[in-house]
Amino acid sequence: MSIQSCVEVRNEWDIVSARQLGRNMAKELGFGTVDQARITTAISELARNIYLYAGHGKVCIEAVEEMGKKGLKIIATDKGPGIRDIRKVMEDGYTTSGGLGAGLPGVKRLMDEFSIDSSVNVGTEIIATKWIR
Amino acid sequence: MRIPILKMHEYLLISIQVELDDQTALQFQEDLLKRIHDTGAKGVVIDLTSVDMIDSFIAKVLGDVVRMSKLMGAQVMLTGIQPAVAITLIDLGISMREVPTALDLEQGLDKLRLELEE
Numbered sequence: 001m002s003i004q005s006c007v008e009v010r011n012e013w014d015i016v017s018a019r020q021l022g023r024n025m026a027k028e029l030g031f032g033t034v035d036q037a038r039i040t041t042a043i044s045e046l047a048r049n050i051y052l053y054a055g056h057g058k059v060c061i062e063a064v065e066e067m068g069k070k071g072l073k074i075i076a077t078d079k080g081p082g083i084r085d086i087r088k089v090m091e092d093g094y095t096t097s098g099g100l101g102a103g104l105p106g107v108k109r110l111m112d113e114f115s116i117d118s119s120v121n122v123g124t125e126i127i128a129t130k131w132i133r
Numbered sequence: 134m135r136i137p138i139l140k141m142h143e144y145l146l147i148s149i150q151v152e153l154d155d156q157t158a159l160q161f162q163e164d165l166l167k168r169i170h171d172t173g174a175k176g177v178v179i180d181l182t183s184v185d186m187i188d189s190f191i192a193k194v195l196g197d198v199v200r201m202s203k204l205m206g207a208q209v210m211l212t213g214i215q216p217a218v219a220i221t222l223i224d225l226g227i228s229m230r231e232v233p234t235a236l237d238l239e240q241g242l243d244k245l246r247l248e249l250e251e
Binding site: 012013015016019020023033034036037038040041044045048092103105106107109110 | 152154155156185186187188189190215216217218220221224225226227
């Protein structure tokens with residue numbers, strides 16, 4: 001069974017709501033302070049990407065359990081313009097916003113698992129998981 | 134929401150104790166520059182002890198305000214960055230290399246005083 005909570009992202013304040021939700025869930029699940037900060041920051045970056053590039057989307061946070069491991073999964077989805085060249089956005093230092101976001105490589109480093117699925121003019125889904133050590 | 138800016142002699146002291154949303158961060162940037170202008174402050178300490186997360190946007194706003202203040206002739210010092218925040222910033226790929234920092238408010242003020250005396 002999984003518990004999922006979502007925040008709709010339409011404006012800057014929703015970014016704050018999304019990361020507050022993430023921090024609360026990370027705390028409840030028993031993540032340490034450093035991982036709480038990592039998760040909260042990853043959510044903030046993903047929510048900001050939605051706000052900046054797609055305008056509207058949602059961030060869902062889910063408690064997951066797999067082979068005795070407990071973790072937290074972030075699912076960020078939008079129906080925005082999509083990403084034309086995924087390899088390029090995964091390069092450190094690549095930006096189309098003039099450096100507003102740290103970009104996806106940073107989010108990948110903050111989390112344990114990271115996957116991205118995007119189609120031009122259809123949207124983007126990013127799933128990132130952190131396991132409790 | 135406004136972040137209070139306290140004046141002490143030729144210094145301005147700020148302790149950020151709220152969850153920073155974009156508007157609050159940008160408003161703070163503007164308020165601080167105005168206070169520097171109005172008071173002629175030479176040094177500014179921004180204490181981040183209570184801040185448990187800095188994302189790329191907040192990092193950019195903080196880095197910018199340091200550079201903007203420098204343009205006006207005031208030296209800014211960031212203090213009290215938590216271990217978890219430091220780890221996360223480096224993971225993210227943000228080094229804030231050119232931003233002066235100190236462990237806590239006390240050391241920050243000492244460092245500023247030394248630099249301003251030079």
